[in-house]
Amino acid sequence: MIAMHRWIRIFSRFDWALLLASLSISAIGLLAIFGIGISREPHDFFQFNKQLLAVGIGIVLTLVIACIDYRQIRSLALPIYLSGLVVLGMSLIFGKTLNGGGRWFMIGSLSFQPIEFGKVTLVIFLASYVARHAHKRLTWTALIGSIAAIAPYIGITLAQPDFGSAMVLVACWGAIVLFCGLPRHAWWIFLVTGLTIAAALWTFGLKPYQKDRLTTFFDPTTDTRGAGYNVAQARIAIGSGQWFGKGIGEGSQARLRFLPEASTDFMFAVLGEELGFVGLAVVLSLFGFLLVRLVVIARRAEDPFASVCLIGIAAIMAFHLLVNAGMNLGVMPVTGIPLPFASAAASSLIMTFICIGIAESAVVHSRGTFA
Numbered sequence: 001m002i003a004m005h006r007w008i009r010i011f012s013r014f015d016w017a018l019l020l021a022s023l024s025i026s027a028i029g030l031l032a033i034f035g036i037g038i039s040r041e042p043h044d045f046f047q048f049n050k051q052l053l054a055v056g057i058g059i060v061l062t063l064v065i066a067c068i069d070y071r072q073i074r075s076l077a078l079p080i081y082l083s084g085l086v087v088l089g090m091s092l093i094f095g096k097t098l099n100g101g102g103r104w105f106m107i108g109s110l111s112f113q114p115i116e117f118g119k120v121t122l123v124i125f126l127a128s129y130v131a132r133h134a135h136k137r138l139t140w141t142a143l144i145g146s147i148a149a150i151a152p153y154i155g156i157t158l159a160q161p162d163f164g165s166a167m168v169l170v171a172c173w174g175a176i177v178l179f180c181g182l183p184r185h186a187w188w189i190f191l192v193t194g195l196t197i198a199a200a201l202w203t204f205g206l207k208p209y210q211k212d213r214l215t216t217f218f219d220p221t222t223d224t225r226g227a228g229y230n231v232a233q234a235r236i237a238i239g240s241g242q243w244f245g246k247g248i249g250e251g252s253q254a255r256l257r258f259l260p261e262a263s264t265d266f267m268f269a270v271l272g273e274e275l276g277f278v279g280l281a282v283v284l285s286l287f288g289f290l291l292v293r294l295v296v297i298a299r300r301a302e303d304p305f306a307s308v309c310l311i312g313i314a315a316i317m318a319f320h321l322l323v324n325a326g327m328n329l330g331v332m333p334v335t336g337i338p339l340p341f342a343s344a345a346a347s348s349l350i351m352t353f354i355c356i357g358i359a360e361s362a363v364v365h366s367r368g369t370f371a
Contacts, residue, residue: 058353164335
């Protein structure tokens with residue numbers, strides 16, 4: 001009876017709207033991936049089956065984590081941070097580089113990208129570290145400590161090399177420290193430091209193919225057969241979808257393989273071609289609701305750790321959405337960042353559902369209301 005009462009209490013407080021928005025985007029992504037598979041000769045449903053399994057695992061993990069009091073997660077913040085660091089370090093030794101960037105652990109035909117795990121572990125630790133400063137200005141000591149915490153993660157990520165994920169980590173850290181409040185004059189210091197680091201990265205840190213992606217970003221038409229090919233094909237796909245799209249599996253750019261990595265990096269273009277402007281508007285509206293809901297929960301959370309953690313989670317999803325949509329539209333460099341919930345990227349999908357589980361835990365185990 002006690003266990004039954006506990007389950008009833010958990011599900012009565014569950015934020016079903018948040019979960020349904022996540023599942024809706026996942027379902028749209030599954031339809032698009034199925035359409036890509038059925039349009040191939042012979043039919044290829046490996047990506048679809050893998051994505052469907054990842055969604056199932058993600059839902060289970062969401063429910064499990066929602067049942068765990070998020071305060072227990074905070075108490076394990078340091079071990080979680082160190083585990084993320086160890087996994088990222090192991091990726092440099094045992095991981096394999098795929099598609100020119102990022103390290104993956106390979107088990108047969110299945111793969112897992114450690115940096116997706118690292119994004120979540122870093123958010124949890126940063127939230128625990130700066131929680132006492134939530135809703136007030138950070139001290140210089142706390143700010144420097146947060147930089148020291150993120151530095152090893154960024155260093156290992158750049159060494160993989162995975163410039164796009166490194167920028168996600170920076171964006172997440174930036175959202176967290178801005179939410180807490182920067183010390184006085186920090187803006188000027190960050191500006192000068194940022195320009196210096198950018199110059200150093202361009203001169204010494206970026207690989208030739210990464211420089212090509214950045215230069216092509218400013219004018220994709222300069223090399224439509226080389227570095228600018230993907231962006232050019234993505235823009236053609238989105239434009240050809242017009243208002244209502246060509247239908248699932250009927251997108252010529254994806255079906256005829258003019259659009260490389262259609263089910264992963266360029267899922268936004270596939271959705272634009274097959275669902276049209278109206279379909280993309282629905283997807284973006286779901287994302288907008290999801291992000292706003294995370295921010296609302298963060299603002300109303302009674303625990304500073306929950307507030308900061310959810311801001312970090314929202315920042316990860318928002319930056320993924322911004323970069324993926326932007327690179328498909330030709331207004332952001334191509335960096336291999338997947339579209340949350342929709343792209344065929346199982347490791348990213350599962351970790352994103354874990355983030356939803358953390359948000360649900362904050363709702364379920366809070367004494368307040370989030371309606």
